Amino acid sequence: MCGIVGYNGAQRALPLVTEGLQNLEYRGYDSAGVALSNGTLDVYKRSGEVSALLDALPESADQYRGIGHTRWSTHGPPTDANAHPHTDCTGDVAVVHNGIVENYDELKSELEAAGHAFTSETDTEVVPHLIETALADGKSPKAAVQWAVGRLEGSFAVVVTMAGVDALFATRQDSPLVVGYGDDGAFVASDVTAFLEHTRDVTYLADGDLAILGASDGQTAGDVRIERDGEPIEPERETLEWEADAAEKGGYDHYMLKEIHEQPSALRQALSGRVDPDAGTVDLDLELPAEYVGSLEEVQFVAAGTSNYAARYAAELVEELADVRATVEIASEYEFDGGRDPWRTLVVAVTQSGETADTLAAIRKASRAGARTMAVTNTLGSTVTREVDDSLFIRAGPEIGVAATKTFCSQVATMTMLSVALGRQRGTLSSDRASEVLSDLRGLPGAVQQVLDRTDDVEEVALELADSDAFFFVGRWLGHPVALEGALKLKEISYDHAEGFAAGELKHGPLALVTPETPVLAVLTEGSRPEQTLNNVKEAQAREAPVIGASSGDGAGQYLDVEWPVPDAGLLEPLITNVYWQLFAYYVADSKDRSIDKPRNLAKSVTVE
Structure with missing residues (x-):
């Protein structure tokens, strides 16, 4: 969960970091923030989506180094105070973090006993205070980051910036981080979508790797140094085949x-x-x-x-x-x-x-x-x-x-x-x-396109049924996982009650829930035992439930209120049916003005257990 992005180079950091946050918002959208650094450190953060943060940012900023974060809450509710980046007592260290620090209670108690003041309810805030402690003990910025991270238990991806330090420090343990090599600077992010339009030349960090983006040990601002077990390594660089507009x-x-x-x-x-x-x-x-x-x-x-x-x-x-x-x-x-x-x-x-x-x-x-x-x-x-x-x-x-x-x-x-x-x-x-x-x-791509060509028909039915009390998806054999997936899509983005069943199980309990206000969507294709499923469709129709069937055979239409054709594709016909279910879920959710790309309480990549 959560999205991290950082940049250090020859371009102004603010537009690159905010652009990266917008590209990463699918990973979390409870709150967002940025930290920009040169001789001083400027932090801006707000609860809500990235758009709320944009309203609070200056029109321009001269810093060429910055980090950003969009949050999916785990510790503490989505508030301004709990938004990342988090800073230390001096205000000179800022940290963004994805993951969970499992021993943060112990670390926080230790730090508070030493006089550190905390301003949030997050586990992340222990990290900048640990770095502050190490810096006060005379450690170098790099050594301070390494020492602090060494104290953490759990999963984390961490990026650190400090006032007066011409480098970003990034490291990970069981949470993703990728470095991007741009023409005018270096990027680090949770996902390549953060910077895909600027570079496709990347290195995926391994657990324990430390990436130093910027001026350090003779490097310039756009350089990258990666260390493993305290020694520099020659990282494996990959060139992605994705085009920049693939994330638009x-x-x-x-x-x-x-x-x-x-x-x-x-x-x-x-x-x-x-x-x-x-x-x-x-x-x-x-x-x-x-x-x-x-x-x-x-x-x-x-x-x-x-x-x-x-x-x-x-x-x-x-x-x-x-x-x-x-x-x-x-x-x-x-x-x-x-x-x-x-x-x-x-x-x-x-x-x-x-x-x-x-x-x-x-x-x-x-x-x-x-x-x-x-x-x-x-x-x-x-x-x-x-x-x-x-x-x-x-x-x-x-x-x-x-x-x-x-x-x-x-x-x-x-x-x-x-x-x-x-x-x-x-x-x-x-x-x-x-x-x-x-x-x-x-033949699958062409068959799926045939379904997509019927989008208007699906939209019409979805709008007619959008206010139903609940939705049941049914199928047998290969149609059963498609029924489960169809129901999941509708739940995720419309917030309506939807369930997927093995069609034969309807009569073993769920049929008690079937009413004229509970549409039944059935997989009636090869690979889904359509003859038996049709018997279950008749049971639902006898209770006056509207029935939609995705069908590849003859004879089902007379028992259906709506029939959507599925092209011949053998055992893959239920998979084609799923495209109808996706479109149906989309238009039901759209009719209710749901946040379709960013459904409530969910995130794209679940990186915590």
Whole structure:
């Protein structure tokens, strides 16, 4: 959660830092602030969204070094005082922080006993006071930061600026930080979207790395020095393929709507160079030994939120196509137990950001147990990619809206390729069947575009039903995770009561809630056992509930109030249905003037457990 950005270089820092905060606001929007430094330190911060901070900033400032923060509250409510940056007693040290300092009560008591005065309820404020203590003891600025960070327990990404010190100091532990190398200066941020229009040349910091941006040890203002274990290293630099305008709205009212409409191009990126339908083969650039794949007894998926529902879809495909048991665990509930043989178990972490704390904790448990691990992620260089044995990238490009859309689609498509690859390597999937699935995959971008071409029809229905009491999404087999994801989208952005059910479970309790004011949205496609689901649709319709069906077959329309067609795509038809559910959720929320890109109480990347 929370968004951090910093800049040191030849340009004025204020516009670059505030621009970065606006790009990072999806990570938190309870409050925001900036600190600008040269010989003195100027701090501006406000509760509320970044726009409230902008109203409090000077029109211009001459400082060429600055840090900024947009907050998702963990310790203390969103107030001016609790907003970052936080400073020490002297006002010469400012800190922005993402994460949780688990021992802050102990540190705060120690510092207060030594005479330090605190002005906020946050855990972060102990950090500048620790740095102040170290500076007073004669330590250099760099050594003071290292000493202070060494006292912290928990997860953190920290960036520090000091009055009269011509450098920014940045370090991390279990929270993301990336350095950007610009032509006129250096950036540091929680996510590359903060500075993507200025540079795509980056280094992802590893846990414990210290990045020094600016004049230090012979450096100039725009230089970067990275130290590991106290010694300078030559960092691995990567050039991102994302275009600068990938993080802009591009004329859409919301990022979420833009990202829904980006799904065909995201899918093309996910598939590019990887599938050969004619040969029935997949090239995912993985190094899974044939002996290992052949011996697999279980594939375990661990994930949270939308990624968990994508994993549920994938688990069904793994069992169907690779003929190996597949299970899905909620990452925060995961334990490697149950008598599994670690060598014959592949544990797959599904995480868009690669920084989800619960998922990282789960994958570490699997690694300690001796299982082989893999990440399915969107983020090159993220923490999870450094901790697993293999990484598989979904190539969706930056997703700014808090509610995941194109990444869900790309995750399922990528894990479909993984399922085919495992099946072919295990000898359980024929080349003809593989060719059929891969042909459907290759047609997926066009099929999704056909749904997007019906946006006006979806909007009309959404506006008619927007004031309903509740919404139920139902589906079977591959339609079940799509029903769960459809309900989650509606809950996230409209704040309406929505639930997803395995369709057969309606009659085992939830049917008691069905009324004329509870629309039912049903997945009626191949891969979702539409004939059986249609029986459940009839049960809902008998209670006078409005029923919307996304259907790829004939005969369902007479039982539906609204029928939306789904193009032929075999086992991927439920995934196409999900695009209808995304659009429906969007227009229900938009009709209620909800904060669609920044839904209340939520943040994009959940980096605390």
